[in-house]
Amino acid sequence: MRLLLAPMEGLLDFVLRDVLTRVGGSDRCVSEFIRITGSVLPDKVYLRTMPELRNGSKTLAGVPVRAQLLGSDPVSMAENAANLARLGPEGIDLNFGCPAKVVNRHGGGASLLQDPQQIARVVSAVRSAVPAHMPVSAKMRLGFNDRTLMTECAQAMADSGACEIVVHARTKLDGYRPPAYWEEIPRIREAVSVPVVANGEIWTVEEALRCLEVSGCEDLMLGRGIVADPGLALAIRAALGQEDAPAARPVDWPDLLPQVQRFWHMVCEDLEPRQRAGRLKQWLNLMRRRFPQAEIAYQELRTQTDQLAISAWVAALPQRDLAQEWSWPEAA
Structure with a gap:
């Protein structure tokens, strides 16, 4: 099992990534999104969002960090992905889940879940633009206003070159209101041949274990839950009896x-x-x-x-x- 640290704009930045990976238990982080609007960004913009690029794309505790890009134009996304790849990120992640109105108004984030073909164009362009060894992954929600295109969007990502898909188990319309609909994730898993990671509303060890069971996923992405309880990843590992997990004593x-x-x-x-x-x-x-x-x-x-x-x-x-x-x- 892998436990990934979620990208959270305005919250889970490089400062919290440093702190939370020092506490331990996380296998990989994803940066907050770097917004692509048409031009090729200078290096300082990438480095401002993800200063870990100066440290071999790792936090100071040694946990890899993947850079996330958000945008809808395949050419601009590809050009920026190629430019960013020069700085050596652990991988490139593509944001198809942000529910923010200002992002969706400009065709980015979750708004792309209304157009699987455009998703495919973006993923394909980025995959072609970066070195073959560099992972390209994607993060999505269950849909925009509803879930009717859920599997089509996931298939567009996987078939166009995404090696992994994180699913935040809510639609854009759901926002961050509980619950998360983990029971929908098996349909996505069945529709694609790449690993699927479950995300959304995992605040406790009990919820993590239930999410694993309901979603059928082997891996989880933790967001607000691990910010609220920095020892959550370690506690999940202890509950699963992982050999590399520390003693079950909680982080207090x-x-x-x-x-x-x-x-x-x-x-x-x-x-x-x-x-x-x-x-x-x-x-x-x-x-x-x-x-x-x-x-x-x-x-x-x-x-x-x-x-x-x-x-x-x-x-x-x-x-x-x-x-x-x-x-x-x-x-x-």
């Missing part, structure tokens, strides 16, 4: 404190000042689902914007019990 809050500190350090080094506080709050907000301490931390930080004060708070984390009262240290 004290285990994550060094990673919270690293996260904040990287945010302050690499992101714009206006983004920094929000990114930490965003992660803590998701971790509230799993850790009571994250709930307390989120409430303490919710209205705080001063970077020096937040830095002092983060530095003090290992020495304190979040269940106790906390007052803000004076910023230097």
Whole structure:
């Protein structure tokens, strides 16, 4: 079984990829989408989204990262894929699942699920443009407004050269509302001869095991679930009794404190000042689902914007019990 880390625009960027792969359990990551709108992008754009290209297309923990492209024009997609291939990504992934209105309005992401023939043209062009040894994969939803073209879209991807298909088991119309319809994935598996990876609404070990059973897939892609519980991949491996899995002891809050500190350090080094506080709050907000301490931390930080004060708070984390009262240290 492989556990892949999902691309999530505005959330699962290179900072979280670094942190989550340090916790462990993930086999591969996919970058957030690099949007292709007509021109060949300069290297700095690829590197801004995926700085791991400077590290052999791996996170600092050594986990491979595949670059994702989003666009609808076969020529532009092929030209950018060829240009990106010079930088040595582990592979190229194609986004046919993004539900964002601004993306769909311009014919990208999930909107292409209405046109299997155009999907085939995009995949074929990219496959032909990059070296034969470089994997080209695809990520899709079950459809746009409904599931009527679900298998046709998957077949268009596989028949045109995609070596793997990740299926987010909801339509664009479903958005991110639960449930995910894992029971639809076997139809896609039966329609294609390439590996299919199940994705969507996997928050717990129990849901991961049920998804494997219902979908019939051997591999999973984890998104918000592993952001909320960074130990989720390790826990899934332990539950399956994998030989390389660690002891079943869960990753708990004290285990994550060094990673919270690293996260904040990287945010302050690499992101714009206006983004920094929000990114930490965003992660803590998701971790509230799993850790009571994250709930307390989120409430303490919710209205705080001063970077020096937040830095002092983060530095003090290992020495304190979040269940106790906390007052803000004076910023230097």
